[in-house]
Amino acid sequence: MIAEIISCGTELLMGQIVDTxxxxxxxxxxxxxxxxxxxxxxxxxxxxxxxxxxxALDRSDIVFTIGGLGPTDDDITKETVxxxxxxxxxxxxxxxxxxxxxxxxxxxxxxxxxxxQVMFPKDAYILKNPIGTAPGCVFEKDGKYVIIMPGPPREFxxxxxxxxxxxxxxxxxxxxxxxxxxxxxxxxxxxxGEKLKDLTGQTNPTVADYIGDGDIEVxxxxxxxxxxxxxxxxxxTIERIESILGDYxxxxxxxxxxxxxxxxxLNNNLTISLAESCTGGLIAKTxxxxxxxxxxxxFGAVTYSNFAKMKVLGVKEETLKKHGAVSPETALEMxxxxxKLTGSDVAVSVTGIAGPKSxxxxxxxxxxxxxxxxxxxxxxxxxxxxxxxENIRKRASLTALNEIRKLIS
Amino acid sequence: MIAEIISCGTELLMGQIVDTxxxxxxxxxxxxxxxxxxxxxxxxxxxxxxxxxxxALDRSDIVFTIGGLGPTDDDITKETVxxxxxxxxxxxxxxxxxxxxxxxxxxxxxxxxxxxQVMFPKDAYILKNPIGTAPGCVFEKDGKYVIIMPGPPREFxxxxxxxxxxxxxxxxxxxxxxxxxxxxxxxxxxxxGEKLKDLTGQTNPTVADYIGDGDIEVxxxxxxxxxxxxxxxxxxTIERIESILGDYxxxxxxxxxxxxxxxxxLNNNLTISLAESCTGGLIAKTxxxxxxxxxxxxFGAVTYSNFAKMKVLGVKEETLKKHGAVSPETALEMxxxxxKLTGSDVAVSVTGIAGPKSxxxxxxxxxxxxxxxxxxxxxxxxxxxxxxxENIRKRASLTALNEIRKLIS
Numbered sequence: 001m002i003a004e005i006i007s008c009g010t011e012l013l014m015g016q017i018v019d020t021x022x023x024x025x026x027x028x029x030x031x032x033x034x035x036x037x038x039x040x041x042x043x044x045x046x047x048x049x050x051x052x053x054x055x056a057l058d059r060s061d062i063v064f065t066i067g068g069l070g071p072t073d074d075d076i077t078k079e080t081v082x083x084x085x086x087x088x089x090x091x092x093x094x095x096x097x098x099x100x101x102x103x104x105x106x107x108x109x110x111x112x113x114x115x116x117q118v119m120f121p122k123d124a125y126i127l128k129n130p131i132g133t134a135p136g137c138v139f140e141k142d143g144k145y146v147i148i149m150p151g152p153p154r155e156f157x158x159x160x161x162x163x164x165x166x167x168x169x170x171x172x173x174x175x176x177x178x179x180x181x182x183x184x185x186x187x188x189x190x191x192x193g194e195k196l197k198d199l200t201g202q203t204n205p206t207v208a209d210y211i212g213d214g215d216i217e218v219x220x221x222x223x224x225x226x227x228x229x230x231x232x233x234x235x236x237t238i239e240r241i242e243s244i245l246g247d248y249x250x251x252x253x254x255x256x257x258x259x260x261x262x263x264x265x266l267n268n269n270l271t272i273s274l275a276e277s278c279t280g281g282l283i284a285k286t287x288x289x290x291x292x293x294x295x296x297x298x299f300g301a302v303t304y305s306n307f308a309k310m311k312v313l314g315v316k317e318e319t320l321k322k323h324g325a326v327s328p329e330t331a332l333e334m335x336x337x338x339x340k341l342t343g344s345d346v347a348v349s350v351t352g353i354a355g356p357k358s359x360x361x362x363x364x365x366x367x368x369x370x371x372x373x374x375x376x377x378x379x380x381x382x383x384x385x386x387x388x389x390e391n392i393r394k395r396a397s398l399t400a401l402n403e404i405r406k407l408i409s
Numbered sequence: 410m411i412a413e414i415i416s417c418g419t420e421l422l423m424g425q426i427v428d429t430x431x432x433x434x435x436x437x438x439x440x441x442x443x444x445x446x447x448x449x450x451x452x453x454x455x456x457x458x459x460x461x462x463x464x465a466l467d468r469s470d471i472v473f474t475i476g477g478l479g480p481t482d483d484d485i486t487k488e489t490v491x492x493x494x495x496x497x498x499x500x501x502x503x504x505x506x507x508x509x510x511x512x513x514x515x516x517x518x519x520x521x522x523x524x525x526q527v528m529f530p531k532d533a534y535i536l537k538n539p540i541g542t543a544p545g546c547v548f549e550k551d552g553k554y555v556i557i558m559p560g561p562p563r564e565f566x567x568x569x570x571x572x573x574x575x576x577x578x579x580x581x582x583x584x585x586x587x588x589x590x591x592x593x594x595x596x597x598x599x600x601x602g603e604k605l606k607d608l609t610g611q612t613n614p615t616v617a618d619y620i621g622d623g624d625i626e627v628x629x630x631x632x633x634x635x636x637x638x639x640x641x642x643x644x645x646t647i648e649r650i651e652s653i654l655g656d657y658x659x660x661x662x663x664x665x666x667x668x669x670x671x672x673x674x675l676n677n678n679l680t681i682s683l684a685e686s687c688t689g690g691l692i693a694k695t696x697x698x699x700x701x702x703x704x705x706x707x708f709g710a711v712t713y714s715n716f717a718k719m720k721v722l723g724v725k726e727e728t729l730k731k732h733g734a735v736s737p738e739t740a741l742e743m744x745x746x747x748x749k750l751t752g753s754d755v756a757v758s759v760t761g762i763a764g765p766k767s768x769x770x771x772x773x774x775x776x777x778x779x780x781x782x783x784x785x786x787x788x789x790x791x792x793x794x795x796x797x798x799e800n801i802r803k804r805a806s807l808t809a810l811n812e813i814r815k816l817i818s
Contacts, residue, residue, distance in 0.1 A: 010617060011617070011619040011620075012432070013435050013445050013446070013448065014435055014436060014439065014588075014619075014628070015431075015432045015433060015434065015435030015437070016432075016436065016619045016621070016628070017432065017619060017620070018427060018428070018429050018432040019427070019431075019432065020427050022428075022450070023421070023425075023426065023427040023428065024424060026421070026422050026423055027423060027424025027425065028424070030423065037451070037452065037454070037457055038449060038450065038451060038457070039421075039422065039449065040447060040448065040449050040450075041447070041449075042446070042447060045446070048446055048447070070598070070602075071599055071602055072602045072618075073610065074617060109597060109599060109600045109603070111599055111600070111602075111603045113599065113602060113606070114599065133599070152620070154796060154797060154800070179423075188518060189479070189480075190480055190518060190519075190520055190522070190523060190542065191520070193479070193481045193522060194518070194520040197522070200481060200482055200483065201482065208419060208420070208453075208483060209481070210420040210423075210425045210426060212425070217425065219423070219425070276690075279694075280693055280694055280696070280697025280706075280709075281685075281690030281692075281693030281694040281709055281711065282690070283690075284689055284690030284693070284694075284711040284713075285688075285689055285690040285694045287689070288689025288690060288711070288713060289798075291763070291764065291765060291766065291798060293713075294713055294714065297711075297713045297714065298713070298716055298717055299710070299711065299712060299713070299714065299716070299717035299720075299721060300689075300690055300709075300710075300711030300713070301708070301709075301721075302683070302690065302693040302706075302708065302709030302710070303708060304697060304702075304703055304706045304707070304708070305703065305706065305708065307707055307708070307751070308707055308708035308751065311708075311750065312708060312710075312750070341720065341721070342716070342717065342720070354700070357700065387563060389698075389700060390698070391563070
């Protein structure tokens with residue numbers, strides 16, 4: 001079964017919104033054995049949208065549209081799909097009641113324009129939206145389906161998972177796809193590509209690498225009649241990858257370095273505290289993205305100024321004068337300071353030059369010193385990173401977390 | 410002149426990467442008066458990629474491809490474009506020299522597969538890539554252009570701005586488009602839509618609203634023969650929007666709440682310190698995204714635990730016991746604590762329940778207390794936010810920054 005995704009909205013073509021929804025949906029479809037060959041983005045223009053829908057219905061079995069279900073006049077997706085598939089829209093009383101109930105429970109304002117959002121074909125398969133104002137629906141035409149969903153990511157994801165997946169499961173059968181990802185950190189794409197050269201030519205399973213957010217993922221994908229058959233196909237290839245990449249591998253599938261660190265801290269009852277300079281709170285923010293972390297996360301000091309390094313962490317003025325804020329000596333005193341303050345099991349310091357310019361010491365942009373305290377010992381690291389300020393901050397944070405992972409696992 | 414963007418890569422269709430590049434390019438094209446009607450995404454499949462390129466050359470004047478210029482066998486964009494446009498690829502000696510120099514200056518590893526990246530049509534218009542291994546190039550066919558660029562965002566953006574824009578400027582002429590954005594915060598989309606209902610039907614300039622990352626942008630776009638003519642067209646509409654939306658407006662165009670706060674702090678020589686609980690370093694991270702901020706940013710305390718609230722900020726145990734960590738009383742003592750510690754001109758505290766679950770007090774998820782110290786006074790705020798943990802943290806951070814903006818501007 002072949003699917004196609006159409007993202008609707010001039011805001012996408014103007015580049016004001018990044019299309020995360022189509023990426024989310026793309027990642028979900030293989031789980032149902034649905035192949036995706038094309039995605040399109042069109043603006044709020046009826047003729048162009050209609051032409052894209054027609055083309056998609058030509059070459060695919062299921063067409064998903066995302067967005068353009070809002071209350072305003074430039075939201076035209078539902079009306080256009082109805083036209084292309086030959087359906088008439090009328091007020092759906094049940095949806096109207098739910099919409100009114102939705103507004104009653106929120107501090108938002110019901111307006112006449114919202115009526116447009118509850119117009120559907122008679123007897124349509126409605127996709128409910130309990131957390132927003134736009135329900136979706138399934139249109140059928142000649143045994144093919146157009147499934148329309150709203151654009152706000154939270155609403156789209158909930159509707160897809162709770163309403164669309166059961167519909168699709170009932171429609172799909174036969175061949176399935178199973179993927180496993182081997183997650184690596186610290187190896188360049190070309191070196192990795194060369195090391196895996198013999199494997200990337202394979203057809204079942206296929207092997208491909210994807211540059212992630214600081215890491216590289218090697219995805220192995222098998223097609224088969226059952227989950228078990230796919231797993232059998234995957235096993236020897238994954239073992240080969242493991243023997244080739246060794247320590248570059250930090251995890252699998254949904255593992256990320258931050259989630260692994262979070263789990264290691266919580267499972268081992270370890271407390272942590274941070275002293276961040278150049279990363280400016282990014283490590284703290286990353287760890288506190290997870291709600292359970294409060295049991296472990298004692299304190300994060302964003303000591304961006306020398307004043308705070310001295311006042312909060314007790315870094316000596318002399319050290320800052322002699323070696324500078326970006327030095328292994330300052331990194332050590334920072335981690336010692338925060339460890340002393342909190343008595344945490346793990347403590348980390350980061351100080352570096354995130355750029356785009358150096359400080360007055362002329363040290364190179366991308367020079368970063370870390371120090372990690374664990375079990376009575378201090379572990380110093382020196383990094384030479386390249387890229388934008390954002391990249392350097394991200395990479396320094398990820399490296400710190402990855403080194404914590406290695407120490408405590 | 411009509412353009413079309415083709416994003417290449419199975420990793421996009423598998424949802425492993427979010428396509429930020431096409432959003433970036435989409436936002437740039439209007440500046441050159443180039444219209445964008447369609448975007449597509451295709452996987453690493455020669456036939457499907459070729460069909461999409463042909464279709465794009467049919468209906469558009471300029472076709473941009475992004476991605477698929479890597480060294481591995483599944484990088485097929487250049488080869489496919491060459492085939493469709495009838496060009497033969499050969500080794501480009503100059504590019505090879507530059508590639509070798511690139512590897513010499515980096516810690517990366519030159520491999521035989523990299524040769525593929527410096528194969529181009531004879532006399533091709535090369536787009537240099539000083540920060541990566543894949544140069545791009547311009548292919549011509551029957552007066553239309555296919556412009557191929559690499560996928561890594563940093564390389565793509567640099568190449569577009571430095572190499573592609575001058576090429577396009579030479580090719581485009583005549584009608585231009587000028588857009589201005591009015592940025593709002595704190596108003597719902599449907600209320601905004603209703604308030605601007607009379608304006609959204611206009612044709613030149615057009616008015617449309619876009620939900621941003623916590624805020625809503627109202628974009629007014631005019632077409633005309635010159636920048637001056639466009640500005641004349643924009644003026645009365647923008648004035649009407651200003652009179653309708655009033656205090657919901659926080660800025661214009663590239664303004665964001667964090668950049669405005671950063672500029673206000675720096676221009677007024679104000680220092681700032683933070684005491685963050687539920688936002689876990691997000692406000693610190695947001696402010697330190699800007700390199701100049703070190704002159705203002707004294708210290709950020711991520712006091713996620715009660716222990717740190719007491720130890721670092723001096724919040725009283727009694728206050729925590731009596732009112733809880735999420736209370737106006739704790740917020741006040743947090744901001745007092747950090748202000749006392751640093752003596753900063755502005756100090757902010759945030760404490761709340763980011764979810765997905767409440768703490769043991771049964772206070773509702775989304776309840777957040779802020780307190781902002783400025784000019785000897787403490788300003789308390791209470792927020793009831795909805796959405797995911799991520800949304801609540803973002804929204805709390807943005808609200809804190811927006812209130813700082815209002816106080817110090």
